[in-house]
Amino acid sequence: MLEIHQLHKSYPIGDSSLHVLKGIDLTVESGEMVAIMGSSGSGKSTLLNIIGMLDEADSGEYILDGLPIKDLTEKKAAVYRNKFLGFIFQSFNLINYKNALENVALPLYYQGMKRKERQELAMFHLEKVGLADWAQHLPKELSGGQNQRVAIARALAANPKLLLADEPTGALDTKTSYEIMEFIQQLNDEGKTILMVTHEEDIANMCKRIVRLRDGVIMEDKKVQQERVSAYV
Amino acid sequence: MFRFLFDRDTWQEVYDSFSKNKLRSVLTMVGVWWGILLLIGLLGSARGVENSFNRLFGSFATNSVFIWGQNTSKPFKGFQEGKRVRLSLSDAKKVEDNIDGIEFVVPRNRNQATVVRNFLSGSFAINGDYPLLDKVQKKKLIYGRFINQNDIDDNKKVAVISEEVYKQLFEKDKNPIGEYIEVNQISFKVIGMFENGNGNMGPSSDIHIPFTTFQQVYNQGDSIGWMMITGKPEYSIEQIETDAKLLLKNLNRIHPEDNRAFGSFNLGKEFAKIKGFLIGMQFLTWFVGIATLIAGVFAIGNILLITVKERTKEIGVRRALGATPFEIKRQIVLEAVFITLVAGLFGIITGGWILIALDHFFGQGTEAVIVNASVSIAIVFIALIILVILGTLIGLIPAFKATSVKPIQALREE
Ligand SMILES: Nc1ncnc2c1ncn2[C@@H]1O[C@H](COP(=O)(O)OP(=O)(O)OP(=O)(O)O)[C@@H](O)[C@H]1O
Ligand SMILES: [Mg+2]
Numbered sequence: 001m002l003e004i005h006q007l008h009k010s011y012p013i014g015d016s017s018l019h020v021l022k023g024i025d026l027t028v029e030s031g032e033m034v035a036i037m038g039s040s041g042s043g044k045s046t047l048l049n050i051i052g053m054l055d056e057a058d059s060g061e062y063i064l065d066g067l068p069i070k071d072l073t074e075k076k077a078a079v080y081r082n083k084f085l086g087f088i089f090q091s092f093n094l095i096n097y098k099n100a101l102e103n104v105a106l107p108l109y110y111q112g113m114k115r116k117e118r119q120e121l122a123m124f125h126l127e128k129v130g131l132a133d134w135a136q137h138l139p140k141e142l143s144g145g146q147n148q149r150v151a152i153a154r155a156l157a158a159n160p161k162l163l164l165a166d167e168p169t170g171a172l173d174t175k176t177s178y179e180i181m182e183f184i185q186q187l188n189d190e191g192k193t194i195l196m197v198t199h200e201e202d203i204a205n206m207c208k209r210i211v212r213l214r215d216g217v218i219m220e221d222k223k224v225q226q227e228r229v230s231a232y233v
Numbered sequence: 234m235f236r237f238l239f240d241r242d243t244w245q246e247v248y249d250s251f252s253k254n255k256l257r258s259v260l261t262m263v264g265v266w267w268g269i270l271l272l273i274g275l276l277g278s279a280r281g282v283e284n285s286f287n288r289l290f291g292s293f294a295t296n297s298v299f300i301w302g303q304n305t306s307k308p309f310k311g312f313q314e315g316k317r318v319r320l321s322l323s324d325a326k327k328v329e330d331n332i333d334g335i336e337f338v339v340p341r342n343r344n345q346a347t348v349v350r351n352f353l354s355g356s357f358a359i360n361g362d363y364p365l366l367d368k369v370q371k372k373k374l375i376y377g378r379f380i381n382q383n384d385i386d387d388n389k390k391v392a393v394i395s396e397e398v399y400k401q402l403f404e405k406d407k408n409p410i411g412e413y414i415e416v417n418q419i420s421f422k423v424i425g426m427f428e429n430g431n432g433n434m435g436p437s438s439d440i441h442i443p444f445t446t447f448q449q450v451y452n453q454g455d456s457i458g459w460m461m462i463t464g465k466p467e468y469s470i471e472q473i474e475t476d477a478k479l480l481l482k483n484l485n486r487i488h489p490e491d492n493r494a495f496g497s498f499n500l501g502k503e504f505a506k507i508k509g510f511l512i513g514m515q516f517l518t519w520f521v522g523i524a525t526l527i528a529g530v531f532a533i534g535n536i537l538l539i540t541v542k543e544r545t546k547e548i549g550v551r552r553a554l555g556a557t558p559f560e561i562k563r564q565i566v567l568e569a570v571f572i573t574l575v576a577g578l579f580g581i582i583t584g585g586w587i588l589i590a591l592d593h594f595f596g597q598g599t600e601a602v603i604v605n606a607s608v609s610i611a612i613v614f615i616a617l618i619i620l621v622i623l624g625t626l627i628g629l630i631p632a633f634k635a636t637s638v639k640p641i642q643a644l645r646e647e
Contacts, residue, residue: 049641052553054553054639054640054641054644055639055641056639074557074558074636075557075558075559077640078552078555078556078557078558079555079557081552081553081554081555082554082555083555087553087554089644093546093550093553093644095547095550095551097249097250097252097253098249106551106554107554107555109242110551110554110555110556110557110560111555115241115242154554158554158555
């Protein structure tokens with residue numbers, strides 16, 4: 001699904017530069033569910049953003065689904081993001097003046113899908129996250145958990161190969177976090193490849209593999225026995 | 234390429250971002266609206282004032298000067314000052330023969346008289362005229378004809394009357410041609426009637442009779458009341474006036490520096506003044522209108538820039554979801570053009586209302602200051618095209634600003 005070799009990234013800070021990723025090697029197979037952990041500032045988000053083509057690496061190789069990702073123009077990156085990737089953010093990042101349905105339909109709009117089809121498909125995904133009745137509501141009328149479910153529906157709408165989530169439960173209480181994780185597990189069961197950044201051990205243990213970063217390198221990379229959320233409750 | 238313009242969602246997006254920032258959008262539109270309103274309102278009234286002057290001067294050959302005799306103010310060659318100056322037909326002839334650049338010289342006479350028809354009467358100005366007058370001061374005839382050479386040669390007792398005279402002396406809807414009116418107890422046959430309101434400049438002209446008839450009736454001899462001199466278009470009417478006056482002083486034994494001996498009214502000079510004023514007014518209009526417009530468009534650009542800055546994160550999200558930079562730019566430019574255009578159309582409509590109102594309050598009747606205040610469709614069209622172009626250009630700035638940051642930076646924005 002995705003292969004990364006010797007990925008380096010540094011940020012310029014004044015005259016010097018901060019070397020954040022110092023040679024990352026990572027391979028993720030299709031259908032995996034990977035938690036990326038590490039202390040604050042260890043470069044988790046940076047790695048995820050490079051994988052998501054929102055940011056560019058300084059050097060190294062990145063192959064997504066057999067496609068080498070390099071020298072991307074903004075336009076190409078946009079097309080790849082739209083086709084291959086779904087994003088879930090900690091702060092949901094829904095567009096506040098669009099209702100749930102419109103938010104979910106947005107990636108389909110950029111795919112050039114016709115309005116009617118798009119709305120049907122968006123509705124289908126909203127139903128899947130259990131929010132069909134809330135389709136016409138604005139984000140501010142929904143709870144945090146509901147908003148994150150809308151965001152998940154949006155990430156799924158374009159049927160991406162890879163789902164990227166940066167602390168998807170970071171802004172939610174434990175109960176809601178588990179509900180969201182249950183969803184993500186379901187998606188993984190259905191075959192979606194998932195990469196998520198998290199700080200919480202219990203959330204990480206709900207994945208199938210944990211990658212730990214420290215000082216810009218992978219310190220530990222292990223498969224774990226997935227804890228089912230359903231078993232918790 | 235332009236298919237997106239027919240996509241409902243494109244407009245939904247424009248509407249969303251517009252209604253999300255309603256107050257601000259409306260405020261910015263005011264600038265453009267006001268600019269267009271000003272442009273249309275001022276251009277329309279300038280045109281209206283011009284029309285009204287044209288109506289005023291319309292029937293006159295504008296390159297003309299009228300000269301009449303007054304009293305001398307300097308003694309000369311044995312004559313005391315205060316001598317009455319009377320112009321004569323031979324003076325007119327000499328002016329015509331000796332001054333450069335003259336098109337016609339029309340000698341005229343005039344008297345006030347009581348005019349009677351049956352039991353109706355009124356006091357009117359009686360003018361003794363040559364057929365040539367029609368060349369200098371075009372009459373719009375409703376009935377009949379103007380005086381011709383035959384009338385002059387035979388001293389015919391015929392009269393051409395104004396609509397005003399007709400109204401006072403004739404019953405409604407009666408054809409005046411062939412009817413008789415009495416001027417100083419002498420019967421004149423009406424041969425023509427002309428429209429009022431055309432050629433309001435200069436002395437009122439109620440009734441015209443043949444020059445020769447006038448001479449006979451009033452025992453005028455060869456003296457004339459005044460002469461109308463029309464210059465050829467390429468000659469300066471002011472020069473003609475100076476030359477003619479000098480010649481006339483010479484002929485009538487008047488001191489060359491006596492400035493009171495002749496009175497004159499230089500139509501060409503007045504006309505040029507007003508023309509200059511009108512051109513200045515139009516120039517000012519364009520200047521003010523376009524400056525306001527540009528200011529308005531800049532205001533829109535500025536607001537869009539702020540809006541784009543505030544929407545940085547949203548734009549980052551859209552890009553994460555697969556919006557290409559081109560799609561983002563296109564959307565922002567479209568918003569700019571849309572807002573400018575809507576504001577502009579609004580300005581055109583309200584500008585039209587203003588012109589209608591002007592016409593209603595100042596444009597009625599023959600004395601109207603503003604006649605048919607209007608702007609041409611071409612100008613409206615050009616204004617719209619300019620708006621679209623300005624809107625596009627001004628939209629490009631925030632558009633490029635919006636896509637100049639990497640999506641990740643945009644997303645990090647709070
Ligand atoms: N655009 C940037 N410019 C400069 N420095 C940056 C930039 N983005 C991130 N950094 C720095 O790079 C380091 C790694 O940041 P990153 O966001 O990847 O950490 P993280 O592991 O996600 O941390 P957290 O758990 O707090 O989210 C941090 O020290 C951060 O300050
Ligand atoms: Mg982070």
